[in-house]
Amino acid sequence: MIPTVDFEADGKQIGWLRLPHSVTRSAYGVIQIPIAVIQNGPGPQFLFTGGNHGDEYEGQVALTRLIQSLEPDRIRGRVIILPALNLPAAVAGTRVSPLDGGNLNRVFPGDPNGTPTWQIAHYVEEHLLPMVEVVGDFHAGGASLEYRPHMSTHFATDASPEHKALSLEIVKKLGVPHVMVFEREPKPGVLPDAAMRKGVFSFGGEFGGTAGVSTCGVAYVEEVIRRLLTIFGATDDSASDPAEPEPDLLHIFGPKAYVYAPEAGVFVPATELSQQVELGDLCGEVLFPDNPARPPVPVLFEGAGVVVCRRHPGRVERGDCVAHLAANR
Ligand SMILES: [Zn+2]
Numbered sequence: 001m002i003p004t005v006d007f008e009a010d011g012k013q014i015g016w017l018r019l020p021h022s023v024t025r026s027a028y029g030v031i032q033i034p035i036a037v038i039q040n041g042p043g044p045q046f047l048f049t050g051g052n053h054g055d056e057y058e059g060q061v062a063l064t065r066l067i068q069s070l071e072p073d074r075i076r077g078r079v080i081i082l083p084a085l086n087l088p089a090a091v092a093g094t095r096v097s098p099l100d101g102g103n104l105n106r107v108f109p110g111d112p113n114g115t116p117t118w119q120i121a122h123y124v125e126e127h128l129l130p131m132v133e134v135v136g137d138f139h140a141g142g143a144s145l146e147y148r149p150h151m152s153t154h155f156a157t158d159a160s161p162e163h164k165a166l167s168l169e170i171v172k173k174l175g176v177p178h179v180m181v182f183e184r185e186p187k188p189g190v191l192p193d194a195a196m197r198k199g200v201f202s203f204g205g206e207f208g209g210t211a212g213v214s215t216c217g218v219a220y221v222e223e224v225i226r227r228l229l230t231i232f233g234a235t236d237d238s239a240s241d242p243a244e245p246e247p248d249l250l251h252i253f254g255p256k257a258y259v260y261a262p263e264a265g266v267f268v269p270a271t272e273l274s275q276q277v278e279l280g281d282l283c284g285e286v287l288f289p290d291n292p293a294r295p296p297v298p299v300l301f302e303g304a305g306v307v308v309c310r311r312h313p314g315r316v317e318r319g320d321c322v323a324h325l326a327a328n329r
């Protein structure tokens with residue numbers, strides 16, 4: 001990976017990470033991943049990423065706007081912004097990369113000698129995360145899912161008590177009314193696992209879905225970034241935030257939080273986002289318009305909680321996730 005930006009320079013630079021990608025059409029070609037570095041002397045160090053999954057747009061939109069609006073004289077420290085982290089997926093509007101089928105948010109810590117998606121993960125984990133104290137990685141449900149917007153934080157089971165307490169304290173102050181907390185052993189997988197390995201404060205969340213752009217979700221991401229910059233001391237934002245109710249703290253209580261289609265057909269949901277359900281409640285049913293004499297197959301929840309995510313397209317294959325729950329922490 002060859003950056004065209006100087007990570008140590010003050011000012012505002014908008015450039016590229018050049019990832020060599022030699023193919024028949026372009027023997028010496030590079031994939032140009034957009035990156036901005038906005039810096040003003042010493043101070044807190046941030047990494048903000050969108051487009052980790054290419055069909056999730058709220059982060060891509062909010063971070064593109066941030067690159068255009070944030071000026072170095074408004075901050076202390078350094079803000080590194082990648083609005084289209086898995087660029088091939090982002091320009092294709094797909095979850096995974098069309099170049100190598102890679103799902104960037106499943107391949108951390110990546111591989112410097114792997115195909116493009118694995119190289120991007122490696123660069124984030126070994127070059128970008130060690131430069132920062134705080135990462136914000138903004139997701140949504142993509143083409144197949146719709147999320148009720150929520151903020152999230154991840155920390156490792158063996159993180160210091162101070163790191164855990166601060167993660168929890170800060171994630172509650174970011175202006176998003178629902179907060180998902182993940183505490184676990186880091187493992188190969190998602191970007192927050194990489195952040196745990198590097199001891200970086202990890203924030204993120206799901207801000208919409210259906211491969212659309214949620215204006216409410218974009219507004220949340222913009223507000224989260226504004227508050228993170230203030231809380232960590234990069235800006236003196238004098239506008240005091242109005243008193244807000246404490247967000248509800250949620251967690252995913254295990255595999256039974258997820259509901260899967262038992263058959264191929266058309267899934268008809270029986271619940272709405274935000275609905276509280278109990279074990280055994282009806283999640284929906286699979287209908288068979290191709291065989292209308294066949295009775296529908298009911299699909300039941302296997303746990304109790306709040307519906308935070310639903311499948312978007314009607315057509316399902318056996319094993320498609322049709323909903324998932326979260327429970328109070
Ligand atoms: Zn995602």
